[in-house]
Amino acid sequence: MTTRIFGSGIRRREDPRLITGQATYTDDIKLTGMAHAAILRSPHAHAKIISVDVAAAKGAPGVLGVYTGADTDGVLNPIPCAWLVPDSDVKAVPYPAMAKDVVRYVGDAVAVVVAETRAQAEDALEAINVDYETMSATVNPELATQDGVAQLHEDAPNNQAFHWVVAGGDADAAFESAEVVVKDTIIQQRLIPNAMEPRSAVASYSSAMGELTLWSTTQNPHICRFLCSLVTGLPEHKIRVIAPEVGGGFGSKIAMYPWEMLAVYCSMQLGRPVKWTETRSENFQSTTHGRDHIQHVEMAATREGKITGLRAVVYANMGAYLSTASTGIPTILHGLMYSGPYDIPNIKGDVYGVFTNTTPVEAYRGAGRPEATFLLERLVTLLADELGEDPVEIRRRNLIPKFDDGHDVVTGLTYDSGDYEGILDVALAHVDYQKLKEEQAHQREHGVYMGIAVSCYCEICGLGPSQVAGAVGFGGGLWESAIVRFHPTGKVNVFVGTSPHGQGEETTFAQILSDELGVPVDDVDIVHGDTANTPMGWGTYGSRTTVVGGAAVALSARKIKDKARALAAHLLEAAEEDIAYEDGKFFVRGSPDQNKTIQDIALMANVAWNMPEGMEPGLEATTFYDPPNFSYPFGAHVAVVTVDPDNGYVQLQRYVAADDCGPQINPVVVAGQVHGGVVQGAGQALWEGAVYDDNGQLLTGSLMDYALPKAHLVPDIEILSTVTPSPHNPIGVKGIGETGAIASTVTIYNAVLDALKPLGVTKLDMPLTPEKVWRAIHQQA
Amino acid sequence: MNIPIKLTVNGRTHESDVEPRTLLVQYLREELGLTGTKVGCDTSQCGACVVMMNGSTVKSCTCLAVQADGADITTIEGLAEQGNLHAVQEAFWDKHGLQCGFCTAGMIMTVVEMLERNPHPTAVEVRDGLEGNLCRCTGYHNIVRAALAAAEAAGG
Numbered sequence: 001m002t003t004r005i006f007g008s009g010i011r012r013r014e015d016p017r018l019i020t021g022q023a024t025y026t027d028d029i030k031l032t033g034m035a036h037a038a039i040l041r042s043p044h045a046h047a048k049i050i051s052v053d054v055a056a057a058k059g060a061p062g063v064l065g066v067y068t069g070a071d072t073d074g075v076l077n078p079i080p081c082a083w084l085v086p087d088s089d090v091k092a093v094p095y096p097a098m099a100k101d102v103v104r105y106v107g108d109a110v111a112v113v114v115a116e117t118r119a120q121a122e123d124a125l126e127a128i129n130v131d132y133e134t135m136s137a138t139v140n141p142e143l144a145t146q147d148g149v150a151q152l153h154e155d156a157p158n159n160q161a162f163h164w165v166v167a168g169g170d171a172d173a174a175f176e177s178a179e180v181v182v183k184d185t186i187i188q189q190r191l192i193p194n195a196m197e198p199r200s201a202v203a204s205y206s207s208a209m210g211e212l213t214l215w216s217t218t219q220n221p222h223i224c225r226f227l228c229s230l231v232t233g234l235p236e237h238k239i240r241v242i243a244p245e246v247g248g249g250f251g252s253k254i255a256m257y258p259w260e261m262l263a264v265y266c267s268m269q270l271g272r273p274v275k276w277t278e279t280r281s282e283n284f285q286s287t288t289h290g291r292d293h294i295q296h297v298e299m300a301a302t303r304e305g306k307i308t309g310l311r312a313v314v315y316a317n318m319g320a321y322l323s324t325a326s327t328g329i330p331t332i333l334h335g336l337m338y339s340g341p342y343d344i345p346n347i348k349g350d351v352y353g354v355f356t357n358t359t360p361v362e363a364y365r366g367a368g369r370p371e372a373t374f375l376l377e378r379l380v381t382l383l384a385d386e387l388g389e390d391p392v393e394i395r396r397r398n399l400i401p402k403f404d405d406g407h408d409v410v411t412g413l414t415y416d417s418g419d420y421e422g423i424l425d426v427a428l429a430h431v432d433y434q435k436l437k438e439e440q441a442h443q444r445e446h447g448v449y450m451g452i453a454v455s456c457y458c459e460i461c462g463l464g465p466s467q468v469a470g471a472v473g474f475g476g477g478l479w480e481s482a483i484v485r486f487h488p489t490g491k492v493n494v495f496v497g498t499s500p501h502g503q504g505e506e507t508t509f510a511q512i513l514s515d516e517l518g519v520p521v522d523d524v525d526i527v528h529g530d531t532a533n534t535p536m537g538w539g540t541y542g543s544r545t546t547v548v549g550g551a552a553v554a555l556s557a558r559k560i561k562d563k564a565r566a567l568a569a570h571l572l573e574a575a576e577e578d579i580a581y582e583d584g585k586f587f588v589r590g591s592p593d594q595n596k597t598i599q600d601i602a603l604m605a606n607v608a609w610n611m612p613e614g615m616e617p618g619l620e621a622t623t624f625y626d627p628p629n630f631s632y633p634f635g636a637h638v639a640v641v642t643v644d645p646d647n648g649y650v651q652l653q654r655y656v657a658a659d660d661c662g663p664q665i666n667p668v669v670v671a672g673q674v675h676g677g678v679v680q681g682a683g684q685a686l687w688e689g690a691v692y693d694d695n696g697q698l699l700t701g702s703l704m705d706y707a708l709p710k711a712h713l714v715p716d717i718e719i720l721s722t723v724t725p726s727p728h729n730p731i732g733v734k735g736i737g738e739t740g741a742i743a744s745t746v747t748i749y750n751a752v753l754d755a756l757k758p759l760g761v762t763k764l765d766m767p768l769t770p771e772k773v774w775r776a777i778h779q780q781a
Numbered sequence: 782m783n784i785p786i787k788l789t790v791n792g793r794t795h796e797s798d799v800e801p802r803t804l805l806v807q808y809l810r811e812e813l814g815l816t817g818t819k820v821g822c823d824t825s826q827c828g829a830c831v832v833m834m835n836g837s838t839v840k841s842c843t844c845l846a847v848q849a850d851g852a853d854i855t856t857i858e859g860l861a862e863q864g865n866l867h868a869v870q871e872a873f874w875d876k877h878g879l880q881c882g883f884c885t886a887g888m889i890m891t892v893v894e895m896l897e898r899n900p901h902p903t904a905v906e907v908r909d910g911l912e913g914n915l916c917r918c919t920g921y922h923n924i925v926r927a928a929l930a931a932a933e934a935a936g937g
Binding site for chain 2: 740
């Protein structure tokens with residue numbers, strides 16, 4: 001028996017082109033006659049545009065065209081918000097491709113120049129003269145709701161973009177009768193995703209054919225085409241969107257951006273292909289940001305440490321406009337997860353989405369769930385402190401007991417399966433928790449400030465049933481598709497609607513197919529990212545690609561197997577029920593020598609010389625898979641830190657991630673996802689944070705001012721897992737792309753606060769930079 | 782006014798007239814079509830543009846093309862010899878040292894030079910040596926493993 005390919009840590013099949021420099025990313029594309037666009041962006045957070053003088057720019061060397069908001073107004077439709085969460089009074093204010101009368105954040109587009117070279121386009125930007133009348137700005141999402149501050153949009157009084165409520169049980173009653181209440185105000189600081197590849201677009205419009213080809217750094221080419229059609233008015237079937245190699249996204253490449261549409265507009269105006277690629281500093285201003293909540297949260301409990309209620313009032317900063325999926329993030333993907341892995345009978349959350357004079361906020365790895373996990377894990381830790389109990393023990397007392405097929409929580413969700421205490425035990429055994437506590441006590445005696453934290457989490461991903469998507473106001477479906485096509489030689493192409501950009505599905509999808517049908521994995525190639533040759537699909541985000549898209553691959557493979565079995569029966573002159581299958585061979589039960597390989601079947605199906613009555617030629621199957629429920633991965637993470645009181649420096653000594661994402665198709669790829677997620681989460685805890693001043697100037701506007709995690713700052717990540725299959729998924733998988741970032745921020749935060757406990761520091765806002773930690777220590781002293 | 786330069790890239794000699802402000806990375810990508818070298822930032826932080834110049838790594842976004850006049854440059858495209866992957870490329874593949882691939886060329890070039898200077902690095906030395914390169918996908922864990930594996934494969 002050969003080793004099963006499903007579960008094998010084989011090398012990634014996409015890597016050869018990536019390690020040799022042969023991969024093609026959007027900015028690598030060079031078309032005949034291609035011109036280059038550069039965008040003039042507002043230096044003011046809030047201002048009226050009095051005039052824009054482009055005469056000098058139009059005459060600058062190499063310039064082909066200069067366009068302003070007055071040109072695109074009425075030609076390009078507003079950028080749509082695609083998630084209108086119901087019962088929350090969403091103000092879907094107009095989001096123009098270019099500002100015409102008012103700029104609302106630093107980075108808002110005012111003009112676009114197209115020139116023969118990028119340098120000429122950038123030179124010409126400097127020749128544009130814009131006369132602004134500045135207005136007061138507002139940046140803090142809680143202050144922005146008060147009277148007397150700057151108003152961004154006429155239709156959104158008090159800058160309120162929406163107000164959404166989640167309620168289950170009777171939270172107010174639970175707090176009235178609570179024996180213990182703990183409270184906190186948590187600043188979930190704004191983050192800048194910083195995918196290493198800046199965003200880019202190449203638009204090529206053929207006026208003769210009325211056809212547009214758009215290469216774009218997108219996580220979801222089919223959604224991009226759909227929305228591009230709405231913005232430009234071009235018919236959807238005349239638009240081809242290609243996501244070539246895409247260099248990371250983390251949520252920042254989901255949205256429909258104005259800038260891609262400006263490239264399209266310029267190409268249509270000039271009849272030439274136009275490329276636009278942002279600089280990194282431009283990325284800081286104009287590519288979507290993440291997180292940015294102010295959360296007032298409290299937890300009610302008994303003296304025995306049983307949680308009885310949770311209340312949250314959250315101000316979620318949406319930025320100046322509602323980006324494509326932005327409204328669903330602090331609501332559906334956040335508030336519905338307030339129970340986490342715990343049994344909490346009474347929950348109430350009020351989420352206010354707020355407009356401010358800042359870059360629009362969108363999904364960022366974890367999208368809503370890190371913000372929910374943080375507040376829960378912080379409150380549980382505070383509860384343990386209040387009761388003088390071990391924080392692990394309090395968690396254990398409240399975890400939902402093991403379940404295999406469905407558990408309802410009061411926020412209205414039904415979790416699929418979970419063994420929260422099981423994975424907690426795995427993590428604690430690995431670190432020898434008691435011994436670790438003893439070491440901590442010993443270290444403290446010697447003046448070393450060591451901190452330990454353990455977190456439990458459960459998250460929602462595998463988005464999701466389309467019916468639910470519709471019910472919660474998402475403007476699209478959430479199913480996925482796969483076409484499996486056998487060629488005459490038995491080689492296979494799988495065409496998928498998802499669009500991986502680093503997650504490795506060219507490998508893991510081939511493993512699924514190979515496992516289902518016994519085809520060598522090297523005989524399978526996955527085709528994705530091009531709307532011209534892939535079936536409709538909703539893209540890669542929310543840890544859904546393998547959960548939903550991988551399931552579609554498996555189901556198509558099973559349809560192939562059914563047809564192959566029938567054809568094998570015909571060729572072997574046996575009854576179909578007498579045909580057995582093993583390792584890629586169909587044979588007459590009891591006579592394994594009488595067999596047809598899947599390759600034999602593929603050849604016969606393609607030449608069709610001898611088919612059963614009524615069977616169509618070809619060996620191809622299509623599946624549109626709409627999952628019956630979301631998936632709910634879970635885990636337990638442990639962080640160990642030391643804090644140097646002399647300089648406030650936090651050293652992350654150990655990080656242990658125990659995660660359960662169901663069966664692992666490729667454990668090496670799974671571990672890689674966790675490594676990356678954990679370090680991104682560590683970035684939020686320790687180093688990263690976007691800072692605006694009161695005038696709306698982005699002070700952290702480049703990689704010199706915004707600190708991404710570096711190799712020497714982080715330890716090896718220790719990876720553990722358990723396997724609890726999702727009962728509703730055809731291959732049992734749950735998703736792993738975001739778990740690291742969902743759990744690690746609060747785990748590291750709690751560990752640092754644990755280390756600081758003997759020094760009297762009980763509260764700090766992230767990121768926990770050395771300066772901030774040092775100041776806190778010295779303020780106590 | 783353009784300036785003539787002559788340099789060797791991946792073993793081939795090129796003569797060009799370039800604008801004085803042209804960055805080496807722009808010259809490599811746009812003039813020579815060697816797009817394996819990436820531009821990830823505009824402040825010399827990310828390291829996606831690292832190439833080898835006269836045996837040392839440079840960030841090619843921080844070097845003018847005219848400064849490379851007379852130089853011998855190796856980019857990611859020139860690392861594999863006669864179709865055989867360099868040991869560092871092989872190790873990145875083996876150890877899952879890349880995900881989206883955008884930082885990879887710079888990472889590989891940096892590790893190649895690191896191992897030439899220090900064939901037996903510790904994990905800490907590898908991490909310190911990657912200080913000028915950013916990766917957002919891997920958390921660096923498998924990049925470190927790849928560097929150590931490449932050192933070991935070379936007899937380190």
